[in-house]
Amino acid sequence: MLSTVNAKPVDAGPTVCIAELGQRVLGGGEITPAEGQCLFNLESREEIFDLLAWANRIREHFKGNKIHLCSIVNVKAGGCSENCRFCAQSASYETNSPRHGLVKREEVLAAAREAKSNGVTALGLVAAWRGLEEGPVLEQICRELEELKQSGQARPDASLGMIKNQKVADRLRQSGLECYNHNLETSRRFFPQVCTTHTYEERVQTIKHLKQAGIKICSGGILGMGETREDRCELAFALKALGVHIVPMNFLNPIAGTPFAQREPLPPLEILKSIACFRFILPKQEITVAGGRTVNLRDLQSLIFMAGASGLMVGNYLTTLNQPVEKDLQMIKDLGLDPNWDRHGFSDQDDNGAN
Numbered sequence: 001m002l003s004t005v006n007a008k009p010v011d012a013g014p015t016v017c018i019a020e021l022g023q024r025v026l027g028g029g030e031i032t033p034a035e036g037q038c039l040f041n042l043e044s045r046e047e048i049f050d051l052l053a054w055a056n057r058i059r060e061h062f063k064g065n066k067i068h069l070c071s072i073v074n075v076k077a078g079g080c081s082e083n084c085r086f087c088a089q090s091a092s093y094e095t096n097s098p099r100h101g102l103v104k105r106e107e108v109l110a111a112a113r114e115a116k117s118n119g120v121t122a123l124g125l126v127a128a129w130r131g132l133e134e135g136p137v138l139e140q141i142c143r144e145l146e147e148l149k150q151s152g153q154a155r156p157d158a159s160l161g162m163i164k165n166q167k168v169a170d171r172l173r174q175s176g177l178e179c180y181n182h183n184l185e186t187s188r189r190f191f192p193q194v195c196t197t198h199t200y201e202e203r204v205q206t207i208k209h210l211k212q213a214g215i216k217i218c219s220g221g222i223l224g225m226g227e228t229r230e231d232r233c234e235l236a237f238a239l240k241a242l243g244v245h246i247v248p249m250n251f252l253n254p255i256a257g258t259p260f261a262q263r264e265p266l267p268p269l270e271i272l273k274s275i276a277c278f279r280f281i282l283p284k285q286e287i288t289v290a291g292g293r294t295v296n297l298r299d300l301q302s303l304i305f306m307a308g309a310s311g312l313m314v315g316n317y318l319t320t321l322n323q324p325v326e327k328d329l330q331m332i333k334d335l336g337l338d339p340n341w342d343r344h345g346f347s348d349q350d351d352n353g354a355n
């Protein structure tokens, strides 16, 4: 007998039945933004645990027991012209984050070998700068992507900032790039509180150029920056509308020296609830828990899968340390999940997930 806890939102609004929404999503249906908001507004432990159980069923139904692992390598660090208030790599703030120019190709290939030895299928080349334009830097990046693809070590992904010119996106695709990370970060409404050197709309346009080039989209955001639950819900539905394939969920790890250094961390149950809400809204997408996992969830880390996550970023983050990969792999295996998902491309289901 499936549980039927009724979720009563804290503010005035309709009461939703979690089980009814869960059954609908399992059956291929969708929840509405108003229903999604009710889920984000859940307060009681009983309701949240019920939500997690349903999110887990949805993950099992659409993603099975496979856990997608990805890693990143910072090909250019620090000194970024943008002023994202969470970021240790912005030149606007004084932080202890490392700075270096474009790394040598050997370092990228070494990172790829390490990723493969850990069972990681995708390696993202990440650069701290405003974006990519036509020219020698784009050509160097493309050479590295080509080499990475030819090495067969990992699927070459990238996160290289904004793209304003369709030709740049097309050139990246031509070099073998399959997937590009470009987070929306938060809701359209809250974005100006996060960054003022570029707009939310510029981020959306970047994603549209990449999609037009035939590149899969990895896009999510950071929770815990001071946004409301409405902002989180809006972000999830914006990602759905854009038809993204992978949804990285980061949780703010406040960095000394950045304007968000004093932000209060989100309670672990609020984080798990948010992952579950994203799973209800984005049932087929790869929901990958990325930055801020260890510091914010502590001993509750393994519950992310129960909350509906189907992917994990392993290895160190850009500016902070993660727990050892071996520990992550053991955690996944102990749950009876399969971290060794050895594929280098996207399945049909991923394509469906973009609908």
Ligand code: SF4
Residues within 6 Å of the ligand: 080, 081, 082, 083, 084, 087, 088, 089, 090, 091, 127, 128, 129, 130, 161
């Ligand atoms: S998040 Fe990216 S664009 Fe923003 S400051 Fe950091 S490196 Fe620059």
